[in-house]
Amino acid sequence: MSERSERTTNQAVCAQDGAESRRGTGLSEYRTLLRDWWRDGVDYRWVVNALESRSALGVVKAAIGLCGLATPLISVLIVTSAAGPQHLLGRLTLWCITALSVVWVARWWLLPWPSVLESLALIAAGDVCISVVCLLSPGYVVRAVGMLLLLIVGIYVSAFHSPQLLAAHTAWSLASAVVLAVPLFGVGDAASATIMILGMVAATVVPPGLQFCYWVLRTDMLCDPLTTLLSRRGFEYHSSLVVARPGPVPVCVLMADLDRFKAVNDTFGHHAGDKVLVSTAQRLLDHAPAQSIVSRLGGEEFAIVARLSLPDALDAAERLRAALAAPMGSIAVTASIGLAIGDADVVGFHRTRRLVQDLIRCADSAMYQAKQRGGNTVVVENIAALYGVDARDSA
Structure with missing residues (x-):
């Protein structure tokens, strides 16, 4: 790596690629842009501080908790339904998820904004709970709602965490959709299985697209347009x-x-x-x-x-x-x-x-x-x- 490239490690888009990316729209420019997005780290505390400076943290916390409230409500409806799992393990699992989800929601509503590690733990817990609830649900509607909740988790990841973590969440979401769809092939309902998989594939494009657009806007905001230095x-x-x-x-x-x-x-x-x-x-x-x-x-x-x-x-x-x-x-x-x-x-x-x-x-x-x-x-x-x-x- 040259000395100049070493100097501009944290401002690659501003100082190194800003001028070149404006000269054309060839494939190499797109690859460079995508590579910079993938490699650029996200300062979690900076995003949180930006929301806090606008007194918006409370609103975001309330919205996240409200979305998370869907998981325990769905779990209770499934476990109390005649069509829900009849075996003890399945019912016990749903009750445990209900309790864990209530704690998850209460944590967002009652405690301060989580640290980076705690945020990662909350994301993992949300992904696992949603997927398990969908797996134990007998109905297509609940599974569709579960896929929507995974999409919401992906939107949160796209706003606060790195592209690598978003890719891991996307892989989990797609794997969940495939696991839920496979039994449908076994009963001859290939159309529903295909719709579920294709729908999830389409939905998983949204969070990366949002994060990429947010990254471009953030990069533009952090750069001085005249000199291409950082602002x-x-x-x-x-x-x-x-x-x-x-x-x-x-x-x-x-x-x-x-x-x-x-x-x-x-x-x-x-x-x-x-x-x-x-x-x-x-x-x-x-x-x-x-x-x-x-x-x-x-x-x-x-x-x-x-x-x-x-x-x-x-x-x-x-x-x-x-x-x-x-x-x-x-x-x-x-x-x-x-x-x-x-x-x-x-x-x-x-x-x-x-x-x-x-x-x-x-x-x-x-x-x-x-x-x-x-x-x-x-x-x-x-x-x-x-x-x-x-x-x-x-x-």
């Missing part, structure tokens, strides 16, 4: 992945603001200013440290987050400053750079979204100090200064 939202999303990487290496955020950029727009026009921004973005990508996240926060302000030691971070900041100061045709611009370092102890204690916010605030302050010194310079602050440790700076 401010994209920076917040992907920076959490950098912080979560194991290891004692400090986290650093580098803020770069172009000096006297307004004069470029006033002298050469906004079209030339846009070209400068695009060229700046490309230089940042070319010279950013490996495994870093590069973004445009807005206007002429850019940010980079990476895991680097202090000497490496200082070297990277100086390298970026020199790269941005190189002439861009007839236009010459420089950048004021602020660098904030969160050492290993701080990272270990504040491995949360707050760490990135604190680093951004420190880097922003350092960047304005660089501007006050005349620009085209680097100022460094250690985030530990927020907790009683002296800051360090370098020009």
Whole structure:
């Protein structure tokens, strides 16, 4: 893997494939798009936090619990029906599923939003309970409703979990449909069996399609359309992945603001200013440290987050400053750079979204100090200064 591709691991669509995918709609472009969707991880907590910030978690929890309520109700109707299973094991199984389903619903309604592992357990429990209820049901209607409930579980998976988990759920749903349909072939009802299988095949296309569309929209939202770097939202999303990487290496955020950029727009026009921004973005990508996240926060302000030691971070900041100061045709611009370092102890204690916010605030302050010194310079602050440790700076 090249150094450039390593740098843009977490922004492949924005920085690497964005321009290429707009040039055509050939088969290779579609394969690239599907490959990126399949490989792109889903930040479960980010999705949950997004819902929470809009006060929507309660509504989603209530809706999930309401959908799950169908399973215990169906189980009770089957076990109390004359057409239900007459053997003790079948009836006992349905009563156990009823109790488990009630607990499942109560958990969604009464407790906080589940963790990632708990969400996986709830998905597995839902899949198993629904399939077993359908298997013990004598009627086609209940089995059809069960297949619909599996589809609803798939929609939940598509919103909060990875394509790989969605593929596993889809395989389970199709296997359940086949198991339910096989006995129909034995009694000569091949038409009903075929309808059940084809119906489930058609239904299982919906969750992956929804997840793919959601991924495309999310990727577009997380990317800056002018520079194809990550946007401010994209920076917040992907920076959490950098912080979560194991290891004692400090986290650093580098803020770069172009000096006297307004004069470029006033002298050469906004079209030339846009070209400068695009060229700046490309230089940042070319010279950013490996495994870093590069973004445009807005206007002429850019940010980079990476895991680097202090000497490496200082070297990277100086390298970026020199790269941005190189002439861009007839236009010459420089950048004021602020660098904030969160050492290993701080990272270990504040491995949360707050760490990135604190680093951004420190880097922003350092960047304005660089501007006050005349620009085209680097100022460094250690985030530990927020907790009683002296800051360090370098020009």
